[in-house]
Amino acid sequence: MYRFLILTRGLEERFERLFKQGKIVGGLYRSLGQEATAVGSAMALRDGDWLAPSIRDLGALLVRGLDPCDSLLQYMARDGSLCAGKDNTNHFTVPDLGILGPVSPLGTQLCVLNGVALAFKKRGEPRVCMTYQGEGATRTGASHEGLAFAAALRLPIVVIVEHNRWAFSTRSTSVAAVAEWTDTARAYGMPAIGVDGNDVVAVYEASIEAVDRARAGGGPAMIVAETYRMLGHAQHDPQTYVPPEELGQWRARDPIPRFARDLLEAGRATEDTLRAIRDEVEAELDRAVDRALAAGMPDASQARTRAYAEPEPDVTPWTRTSPVGYADLEVLADSEALRRGSVVEGAP
Amino acid sequence: MITYLEAIREAMWEEMKDDETVFIMGQDVGVYGGAFKITEGFLAEFGPDRVIDTPISEAAIVGAAIGAAHMGLKPVCEMQFIDFIAPAFDMIVNFAAKVRYRTGVGAGLVIRGPCGGGARAGPFHSQNVESYFANVAGLKMVAPATAHDAKGLLKAAIRDPDPVLYFEHKFLYRRIKEELPGGKILVPIGKARTHREGDDLTLVTYGAMVYKAEEAAELVAREDGAGVEILDLRSLRPLDIDAIVTSVKRTGRLLIVHEAPRFGGLAGEITAQVCEEAFEWLDAPIRRVTALDTPVPYSPPLEDYYLPQTEDIVTAARWLLAY
Numbered sequence: 001m002y003r004f005l006i007l008t009r010g011l012e013e014r015f016e017r018l019f020k021q022g023k024i025v026g027g028l029y030r031s032l033g034q035e036a037t038a039v040g041s042a043m044a045l046r047d048g049d050w051l052a053p054s055i056r057d058l059g060a061l062l063v064r065g066l067d068p069c070d071s072l073l074q075y076m077a078r079d080g081s082l083c084a085g086k087d088n089t090n091h092f093t094v095p096d097l098g099i100l101g102p103v104s105p106l107g108t109q110l111c112v113l114n115g116v117a118l119a120f121k122k123r124g125e126p127r128v129c130m131t132y133q134g135e136g137a138t139r140t141g142a143s144h145e146g147l148a149f150a151a152a153l154r155l156p157i158v159v160i161v162e163h164n165r166w167a168f169s170t171r172s173t174s175v176a177a178v179a180e181w182t183d184t185a186r187a188y189g190m191p192a193i194g195v196d197g198n199d200v201v202a203v204y205e206a207s208i209e210a211v212d213r214a215r216a217g218g219g220p221a222m223i224v225a226e227t228y229r230m231l232g233h234a235q236h237d238p239q240t241y242v243p244p245e246e247l248g249q250w251r252a253r254d255p256i257p258r259f260a261r262d263l264l265e266a267g268r269a270t271e272d273t274l275r276a277i278r279d280e281v282e283a284e285l286d287r288a289v290d291r292a293l294a295a296g297m298p299d300a301s302q303a304r305t306r307a308y309a310e311p312e313p314d315v316t317p318w319t320r321t322s323p324v325g326y327a328d329l330e331v332l333a334d335s336e337a338l339r340r341g342s343v344v345e346g347a348p
Numbered sequence: 349m350i351t352y353l354e355a356i357r358e359a360m361w362e363e364m365k366d367d368e369t370v371f372i373m374g375q376d377v378g379v380y381g382g383a384f385k386i387t388e389g390f391l392a393e394f395g396p397d398r399v400i401d402t403p404i405s406e407a408a409i410v411g412a413a414i415g416a417a418h419m420g421l422k423p424v425c426e427m428q429f430i431d432f433i434a435p436a437f438d439m440i441v442n443f444a445a446k447v448r449y450r451t452g453v454g455a456g457l458v459i460r461g462p463c464g465g466g467a468r469a470g471p472f473h474s475q476n477v478e479s480y481f482a483n484v485a486g487l488k489m490v491a492p493a494t495a496h497d498a499k500g501l502l503k504a505a506i507r508d509p510d511p512v513l514y515f516e517h518k519f520l521y522r523r524i525k526e527e528l529p530g531g532k533i534l535v536p537i538g539k540a541r542t543h544r545e546g547d548d549l550t551l552v553t554y555g556a557m558v559y560k561a562e563e564a565a566e567l568v569a570r571e572d573g574a575g576v577e578i579l580d581l582r583s584l585r586p587l588d589i590d591a592i593v594t595s596v597k598r599t600g601r602l603l604i605v606h607e608a609p610r611f612g613g614l615a616g617e618i619t620a621q622v623c624e625e626a627f628e629w630l631d632a633p634i635r636r637v638t639a640l641d642t643p644v645p646y647s648p649p650l651e652d653y654y655l656p657q658t659e660d661i662v663t664a665a666r667w668l669l670a671y
Contacts, residue, residue, distance in 0.1 A: 086450050093418070093451035100418070101451050103442050111408050112443060115415020115423070122371075122397050122421070142407050142438065149408035153400070307449045307485040309509040312586045 001200055002263065002274065004039045005256050007281050008059035011068050014289055015075055019235055023293070025077040026088050031056035033198070033230030034164055036255030038132070039063055040203030041160050041223065044211045045098070045130055050116045052100040052109040053090055054132040056162065056229070061090060064097045068285060072292035085298035086306070100131075107133055107143030110159060114146055117155035117220075128214045129157040130207075135224075136167025138184055139175055147222075151188040154219035158210045159185075161222060162197065164229040169241050185222035197225025198255040201262070228253070352524040355495035356460075356516055357386050359502035360424060362532070364394055367422065370506055371398040373409050374426030383428045384462060384521060406436035410459060414444050417455040422506055427461030430515060431475045444511040445486030458505045460514035463491070464556055464607055465639075465655050467518055470646035476555070476608035476639075478584050481513060482617065488537055489584040491515040493558040495526040497582050500535030508537060515584075517556040540588035542595075546575030549668055550595040552618060553605040554581040557656060561605055564661035574669050584614060592618060593625045600631035601668045605661055610638040632671035635664045 012030050019028045031038060038059030042051060045064070053060050058071065073081035074092060082092035083101075093101040100116065102109035113129045120127040137143055138161055150157050163181050165172050178184060182192035191213075195206040203225055210221035228250040232239035263269040305311070350358065364370045371394075372387060378401040381388030391399045402409050406427065413423035427433045433440070440459070448454040465474040481487050488510055492498040498516060505512035543558055544565055553561045558580045565576035577595055581588065596602050602622055604615035615636040622634060637656045645651050 083450055084452065087446075091450055093447070093453045095418070095453060100415070101447075103446070103450075105438050105442050108407075108411060108439060108443055111411020111439060112415040112418075114408065115412035115417070116419055117415070118412055119416050119419035119421050141435075142411070145403070145405035145408035146411065148403050149405055149412060152403050306452065308488075309448065309454055312485075 001039065001043060001204070002259060002269070003277050003281060004043070004059055004063050005035050005200065005259060006278055007062055007068070007284070008035045008039060009256060010281050010285050011062070011071065011288075012058060014072070014285055016235070018072070018076065018289070024075050027234040027236065028075065029055045029089060029234045030231050031058055033250060033254060034162060034227045035059045036200035036259065037160065037162050037197040037203055037225040037227050040200040041130060041132075041158075041207040041225075043204055044207035045128065048098065048127050050098040050100055050113065050127070050129045052102055052113045052129070052131040054102060054106075054109070054134060054137065054162065055089060056134070056164070057132050058090065060132065061099060064099055066094070066097060066099065067288070069288040069291045072288055073295055076292060076295075077297065078292065078295040079298040080295055084302060084306075086302075105140075105142070106137035107140035107146060110146030111142050111149070113157060114150050114153075114155055117150070117157040118153065120156055121153075126215050127156065128211050129155075130160065130211070131157065132160045132162060134167060135161055135163045135172045135181055136170070136175070138181070147185065147188045147190065147220075150220040151190045154217075156214040156217070157220045158207065158214055159220065159222045160207070161224045162227060163224055164227050166229050166233070166242070168233040168237070181224045182222065190220050190222055192222040192224060194224045194226065197227030198253045198258065200255055200259050349525045349527055350495055351522050352492075352495045352498050352516070353384065353386060353521040355499035355526075355528065356502055359499045359506070360387070361390070361393075363422075363503055363506045364390070364398065369420060370422045370424065371400065371416075372424050372426065373400045373402050373413065375402060375404055375428050377401060377426050382426060384518070387426070406432055407439045410436040410439040410444060410457075413457040413459075414439070414447065414455045417457045418453055422456060424458045424460060424506060427459060429473045430461035430463040430477055431472045433459065433461060433477055433513075437480070440481065440487070440511070440513075441484045445484045447486075448510065449486055454509050455511055456509040458502070458512050458514055460502070460505075460516060462518035462521070463515040464517040464519055465644050465651055466556065468646065468648055468651060471643040474644040474651075476515070476606070478513075478515060478614060479608050479612050482585060482614060486510065487585065488512045489515065490537060490582060491517070491555045491584055492582060493517070493520070493543075493555055493580050495524055496528055496533060497535050497541065497580075499528065500533040501537065501582060503532070503534050504537050512537065515555065519556045535582065538583045538586040538588060540591040541580045541582055542591075543578040543580040544576065546577035546599070548574040548599055549576045549601040549603060549665055550579060550592070550599045551576050551603045551605060551661075551665070552579045552581060552592055554584065555607060557605045557607050560656065560658045561661055563658040564665060567658070567662055568665050568669070572666065572669065574665075576665060587618070587621070589618075589621050589625065592622060596622055596626050597629045600629055601671070602630070602634045603637065603661070603664055603668055604634065605637045605656055607639055607655060609641045610636060611641045613638055632668045635668055637661050637664050
């Protein structure tokens with residue numbers, strides 16, 4: 001558990017370094033301060049279960065067995081990345097690891113994961129699904145439809161709501177008139193458990209309860225994890241709208257030192273064992289970064305492939321011939337061929 | 349003789365009998381047997397695990413279909429009217445259509461529902477929605493005009509590894525009756541059908557407009573002695589551009605008729621592709637006969653004015669033939 005917490009934070013710190021070096025393509029979304037929610041919940045799953053993350057759930061993916069190098073390749077849009085350069089962040093689906101990739105419209109992965117849970121249920125398999133939403137995403141239509149559907153069909157699915165106080169720059173209290181976020185689930189007849197999301201053990205225990213219940217046929221449940229987004233929405237957001245004293249209060253509740261302290265106090269680990277884990281993770285991350293940086297960029301023509309199982313007929317390849325340099329285009333523009341269709345074979 | 353509606357029903361029945369991974373989701377598809385009774389008797393035969401009455405949540409239905417497809421099942425989702433596909437738009441265009449391209453994991457699923465006008469059903473029970481989706485790579489779209497194709501295309505759609513939108517025209521449900529050959533019918537997606545042969549004008553259309561085109565072609569043959577070739581597209585994406593171009597190269601004239609509105613309609617895309625592929629063979633400009641660029645109106649005189657009529661097609665055909 002401690003290992004996954006520091007692996008998550010350490011990997012995100014590597015992301016940030018690479019971002020500043022201009023090696024990350026596009027936005028970078030961190031989960032600083034929320035790692036305990038992602039890690040503690042995903043540890044309640046077994047092999048064969050499925051999980052659909054939201055954007056701040058790198059920890060959950062690592063628990064599922066994601067190779068840190070794959071995550072780096074993905075963020076750098078490299079050849080051989082899980083989405084083959086066609087999509088970004090954590091939008092990959094890896095059936096062998098039970099990972100379903102989300103898309104950017106929020107809440108939608110709940111609706112899709114419902115279908116995975118439906119398949120488990122139809123086949124009578126004791127498998128469970130787990131998905132994540134920020135409290136912001138719980139206001140989408142997809143989220144409400146997904147909750148209603150899961151409840152109506154009693155699907156084996158656990159929804160983790162990460163109440164991190166901010167939807168980009170919008171405070172959670174200004175977009176929802178609920179006193180308790182767990183009330184959302186109760187409206188659908190679904191049990192809900194509130195938990196300190198910065199307490200990894202508490203998250204794990206609540207998740208085990210919900211997961212076991214779902215596995216036994218007891219239907220869906222929601223866990224609302226109270227946590228805090230310690231950085232801006234993404235790297236481009238300096239978070240100037242957040243009061244510094246509020247950040248300070250939550251910094252004191254950082255889940256990682258807190259868990260280390262608990263482990264030491266309970267005599268379940270020593271400084272030496274924790275340091276050994278940290279050293280091991282650092283070395284693993286160094287190797288992952290080296291491997292990822294060695295990968296090239298994908299071939300441009302890959303943009304055409306894989307929209308369908310069987311490619312569509314390419315009726316006018318000359319409009320999209322790739323690559324055509326500007327010089328070639330000028331030659332073409334000057335040519336008689338373009339001015340008049342007399343070169344068209346068989347034309348009347 | 350079976351109707352177009354019975355053909356749809358037979359296709360699903362046969363596929364569900366042959367393949368236990370096929371299942372149905374939708375509103376009122378179970379106990380009630382579907383708003384048009386297409387799935388009547390399915391619940392009794394296949395049970396509630398395979399004929400699932402859902403909440404009125406189109407996004408949740410399509411979302412669940414994607415997840416189930418990932419797990420190797422073959423979902424057939426019914427939109428009670430195809431107009432209600434709009435609440436599932438995000439799920440279709442952002443998830444179902446893109447998931448194979450993004451992740452390499454496909455989602456073979458079918459979304460079917462009654463489309464089209466002529467039933468005096470107003471703006472929300474009469475639409476043709478193909479243009480909303482035509483611009484989205486990853487989707488396939490079919491629109492059968494005959495009972496044979498209704499059956500064969502639905503069976504092909506259920507077996508297809510990619511998401512297929514299946515537009516069944518409600519005006520044809522009980523008006524079209526055909527003798528179907530025994531044995532299994534499978535119509536390949538992406539292939540047009542020559543509904544009528546002719547040498548003077550190519551008329552490309554699909555859905556219920558095939559029959560108005562046929563009336564127009566009859567009249568033009570009788571009164572003008574001209575041969576109109578009618579191509580029934582059957583598949584809207586992928587588009588059988590080869591069949592269109594082959595015909596146009598022979599006739600030199602192209603008329604496109606569809607029931608969807610004109611602006612941004614498929615006729616525009618077909619026109620562009622024919623210009624790219626066969627401009628030199630055209631003897632006349634390409635013309636379109638389509639619905640008006642308005643919502644579908646309710647009152648009969650308004651709806652009749654809105655929809656393309658046989659005389660509109662005749663007028664356009666004569667204009668082209670005189671060119």
